[in-house]
Amino acid sequence: MSKDFPTHPINDPVIENPWEVLRGFTDARIGLGRAGVSVPTRHLLDFQLAHAKAQDAVHTPLDSQGLIDNLKQQAWCTESVLLLHSQAEDRAMYLQRPDYGRRLNEVSQQQLNSLSQPKTPYDLAVVIVDGLSALAIEENAIPFLHALLPALTQQTNPWTLAPLCVVEQGRVAIGDHIGELLKARCVLILVGERPGLSSPDSMGLYLTWSPKLGRADSQRNCISNVRLAGLQHQDASRKAQYLLNEARTKNLSGVQLKDRADDTVLEQDSSHHSFLSAHA
Amino acid sequence: MSQHQQSNGFRYSVGQRTFRFRNLADLLAKATPARSGDRLAGIAAHNAEERVVAQMALADLPLKHFLQDPVVPYEDDEITRLIIDEHDLQAFAPISHLTVGGFRDWLLSDLASPEVLTSIRAGVTPEMAAAVSKIMRNQDLILVAKKCQVTTAFRNTIGLAGHLSTRLQPNHPTDDITGIAASILDGLLYANGDAVIGINPATDNVAQACRLIKMMSEVIEHYQIPTQSCVLTHVTNTIEAIEQGAPVDLVFQSIGGTQATNDGFGFNLATLAEAQDAALSLKRGTVGDNVMYFETGQGSALSADAHHGVDQQTCEARAYAVARKFKPLLVNTVVGFIGPEYLYDGKEITRAGLEDHFCGKLLGLPMGCDVCYTNHANADQNDMDNLLTLLGVAGCTFIMGIPGSDDIMLNYQTTSFHDALYARRVLGLKPAPEFAVWLEKMEIFRNGQNFTLNHQVPDRFNPSLSRVLGGNA
Numbered sequence: 001m002s003k004d005f006p007t008h009p010i011n012d013p014v015i016e017n018p019w020e021v022l023r024g025f026t027d028a029r030i031g032l033g034r035a036g037v038s039v040p041t042r043h044l045l046d047f048q049l050a051h052a053k054a055q056d057a058v059h060t061p062l063d064s065q066g067l068i069d070n071l072k073q074q075a076w077c078t079e080s081v082l083l084l085h086s087q088a089e090d091r092a093m094y095l096q097r098p099d100y101g102r103r104l105n106e107v108s109q110q111q112l113n114s115l116s117q118p119k120t121p122y123d124l125a126v127v128i129v130d131g132l133s134a135l136a137i138e139e140n141a142i143p144f145l146h147a148l149l150p151a152l153t154q155q156t157n158p159w160t161l162a163p164l165c166v167v168e169q170g171r172v173a174i175g176d177h178i179g180e181l182l183k184a185r186c187v188l189i190l191v192g193e194r195p196g197l198s199s200p201d202s203m204g205l206y207l208t209w210s211p212k213l214g215r216a217d218s219q220r221n222c223i224s225n226v227r228l229a230g231l232q233h234q235d236a237s238r239k240a241q242y243l244l245n246e247a248r249t250k251n252l253s254g255v256q257l258k259d260r261a262d263d264t265v266l267e268q269d270s271s272h273h274s275f276l277s278a279h280a
Numbered sequence: 281m282s283q284h285q286q287s288n289g290f291r292y293s294v295g296q297r298t299f300r301f302r303n304l305a306d307l308l309a310k311a312t313p314a315r316s317g318d319r320l321a322g323i324a325a326h327n328a329e330e331r332v333v334a335q336m337a338l339a340d341l342p343l344k345h346f347l348q349d350p351v352v353p354y355e356d357d358e359i360t361r362l363i364i365d366e367h368d369l370q371a372f373a374p375i376s377h378l379t380v381g382g383f384r385d386w387l388l389s390d391l392a393s394p395e396v397l398t399s400i401r402a403g404v405t406p407e408m409a410a411a412v413s414k415i416m417r418n419q420d421l422i423l424v425a426k427k428c429q430v431t432t433a434f435r436n437t438i439g440l441a442g443h444l445s446t447r448l449q450p451n452h453p454t455d456d457i458t459g460i461a462a463s464i465l466d467g468l469l470y471a472n473g474d475a476v477i478g479i480n481p482a483t484d485n486v487a488q489a490c491r492l493i494k495m496m497s498e499v500i501e502h503y504q505i506p507t508q509s510c511v512l513t514h515v516t517n518t519i520e521a522i523e524q525g526a527p528v529d530l531v532f533q534s535i536g537g538t539q540a541t542n543d544g545f546g547f548n549l550a551t552l553a554e555a556q557d558a559a560l561s562l563k564r565g566t567v568g569d570n571v572m573y574f575e576t577g578q579g580s581a582l583s584a585d586a587h588h589g590v591d592q593q594t595c596e597a598r599a600y601a602v603a604r605k606f607k608p609l610l611v612n613t614v615v616g617f618i619g620p621e622y623l624y625d626g627k628e629i630t631r632a633g634l635e636d637h638f639c640g641k642l643l644g645l646p647m648g649c650d651v652c653y654t655n656h657a658n659a660d661q662n663d664m665d666n667l668l669t670l671l672g673v674a675g676c677t678f679i680m681g682i683p684g685s686d687d688i689m690l691n692y693q694t695t696s697f698h699d700a701l702y703a704r705r706v707l708g709l710k711p712a713p714e715f716a717v718w719l720e721k722m723e724i725f726r727n728g729q730n731f732t733l734n735h736q737v738p739d740r741f742n743p744s745l746s747r748v749l750g751g752n753a
Contacts, residue, residue, distance in 0.1 A: 015733075015735055017469070018745075019462070019465060019466065019469070019737065019745060021749060022466075022748065022749075023462075025456070025458045025462050025748075026452055026456070026458075026459035026462050026463060026688070027453075027688045028450070028451075028452070028459070028462070028463045028466075028682075028683040028684070028686070028688050029683045029685070029686050029696075030462055030465075030466035030683040030684075031466060032683070032698070034698060034733070036705075037698060037701035037702060037704075037705060037731065037733070038698055038701075039684065039698050043684065047661075047684060050686075051655065051660065051693070054655035057655075058655060058656045095656060096316045096319065096320065096620060096624060097621070098320075098621050099320070194654060194655065194656055195655045195656070195691075196655070196688070196691035196692075197655070197686045197688075197691070197693065199691070200655075270487075270491065271491075272457065272491040272492070272494040272498070273457070273498065274457050274460070274461035274495050274498065274499060275458060275747040276498075276499040277498035277499055277501070277502040279498060
């Protein structure tokens with residue numbers, strides 16, 4: 001879109017910003033140009049489209065049955081897959097009552113209570129939750145598990161898995177309720193994150209050791225932004241496997257379980273000089 | 281209709297029916313215009329009629345009552361102690377005979393001139409401000425707020441009548457220096473950034489805060505910008521940054537209206553006093569010494585499970601008691617950030633923004649607003665346009681400015697650089713005077729009166745563009 005400045009702006013209502021090229025350094029919506037002092041039509045509609053996608057991600061229901069059918073076709077899938085539902089009946093209630101989204105409804109509780117328990121407790125319950133973006137789950141859950149579950153079950157000292165769970169209208173903490181009822185030693189939640197304007201499809205991972213109702217957020221570990229344009233599925237799987245093994249070794253999760261896999265990422269340029277000062 | 285106050289609460293009769301309210305907190309909560317956070321807490325009115333009856337009962341309550349009946353116990357909460365211990369009876373005297381309803385009439389009347397409103401500030405408690413706001417319509421909140429004059433200063437003068445300032449918010453998901461600088465340049469060339477250039481760091485530790493503080497300090501120095509910088513990190517990180525010699529202009533902290541909320545945030549009043557002293561010791565302000573920047577937002581106390589059964593708007597007003605103790609340069613209510621479980625839609629966000637702005641101004645704070653929403657709230661750009669316009673009319677001190685309304689680090693939408701220029705044009709609101717002079721000098725404005733920007737890149741900025749782009753600039 002680079003073009004010369006109009007010498008007679010009256011002939012061209014849109015004034016472009018030559019520093020638009022700096023968008024190579026940031027995803028921020030800089031250099032949009034202006035019509036008068038307002039956002040030009042093209043950028044206005046780009047924004048509206050991004051917001052529309054983000055809102056649709058929040059309000060489009062998860063195709064749970066489709067997901068379960070797809071899971072069952074995977075070689076690494078557990079023998080059964082459970083479909084569960086929180087106490088939030090619909091999306092409007094879900095958005096206003098986060099407490100309802102953290103608990104299973106009566107039917108789902110009975111469903112878990114009626115399961116026959118294994119002789120030794122499951123190591124891990126993997127729980128797939130729609131959260132705030134069904135799109136994130138539909139795009140990322142299976143590719144991520146495709147990397148993670150074979151690795152966990154085939155490593156030395158392999159993990160035993162509880163039946164996979166798919167939860168409708170759930171929040172992160174519903175994993176505590178499920179993990180407790182399944183008597184699993186650990187729960188890993190895959191949840192659709194709050195959609196950003198440029199990331200309607202971002203999936204989050206939350207690991208909680210010894211899950212039970214009332215666990216605090218500080219007792220979990222989180223891996224965020226799992227999506228094609230963010231943290232890749234293979235990388236997310238490696239991080240999750242690392243954290244799970246650390247949690248099992250130390251018998252805990254949360255702030256005391258440091259994600260050392262991140263340390264290398266933090267070794268970035270420590271300079272503070274920018275191109276906006278003469279020091280650069 | 282009649283009201284009876286009893287030791288075990290309040291009763292109010294309408295016709296044959298008598299409504300009961302357990303205590304002052306219950307009465308305030310039931311009288312609050314509807315919002316999801318109070319429903320989530322289980323303290324909202326059960327129906328529309330109960331809400332209005334509560335407002336009637338509240339209107340009959342003498343302002344003096346609030347001094348004897350704290351909504352959070354004095355013994356348990358240092359903010360209640362701050363409110364009660366620092367209440368100024370002399371400033372209170374001119375309104376001490378009023379009920380809450382009478383206070384509304386008085387605030388709207390010509391008796392309440394800007395000068396008189398300034399003189400009674402120290403006599404108004406947060407609970408009085410919250411109570412009267414609950415029986416005010418949106419236009420009342422706008423009209424009275426506009427009469428309240430609050431001016432602060434550091435390297436420029438914020439809050440003069442007819443002015444609107446902007447926080448330039450150049451956030452980046454990895455704190456990339458070039459990415460941040462690109463957003464700062466964009467903002468400056470759109471004439472934003474007089475309230476503060478303020479970064480929410482993605483990596484929140486002392487080393488990163490120091491790096492970003494130094495970066496912004498260099499930019500401000502290089503271009504001699506009459507503005508201030510801030511890294512929105514925890515207050516204890518900023519204290520440490522000052523100890524390490526970082527050029528800190530403003531100290532940031534998120535604050536809430538109960539001691540337990542602030543315990544959750546990891547600070548108390550003594551921490552803020554220590555930070556204020558540390559920042560003042562640097563003497564970096566040129567035209568004033570307001571060194572604190574606070575952010576608030578309805579719902580923080582409930583979110584921290586620290587609300588004591590008090591409605592979220594009253595909790596919010598109590599946070600302003602914390603703020604005014606430390607003479608801040610800026611206070612920002614981040615109104616739509618917390619999500620739909622606290623403010624469900626555009627209507628609730630709009631109402632809350634106007635309430636917060638009114639209560640803050642009445643209590644004497646330089647009140648700005650992050651006019652914003654998240655993607656799971658039932659709100660959109662049109663709601664933001666409406667609130668921005670209403671706040672512009674109300675004399676809001678400052679708003680956020682961000683490239684294209686899209687915060688790519690915090691994942692929410694707030695007002696853009698363009699939005700601020702819209703408000704300038706339709707409402708004639710000017711940037712801080714020192715900053716306006718700088719904009720003219722730098723040739724960013726081609727016509728400062730009409731807020732017309734230069735069509736070209738101003739000459740002074742071309743060397744910077746050449747530095748980053750090589751020969752392509």
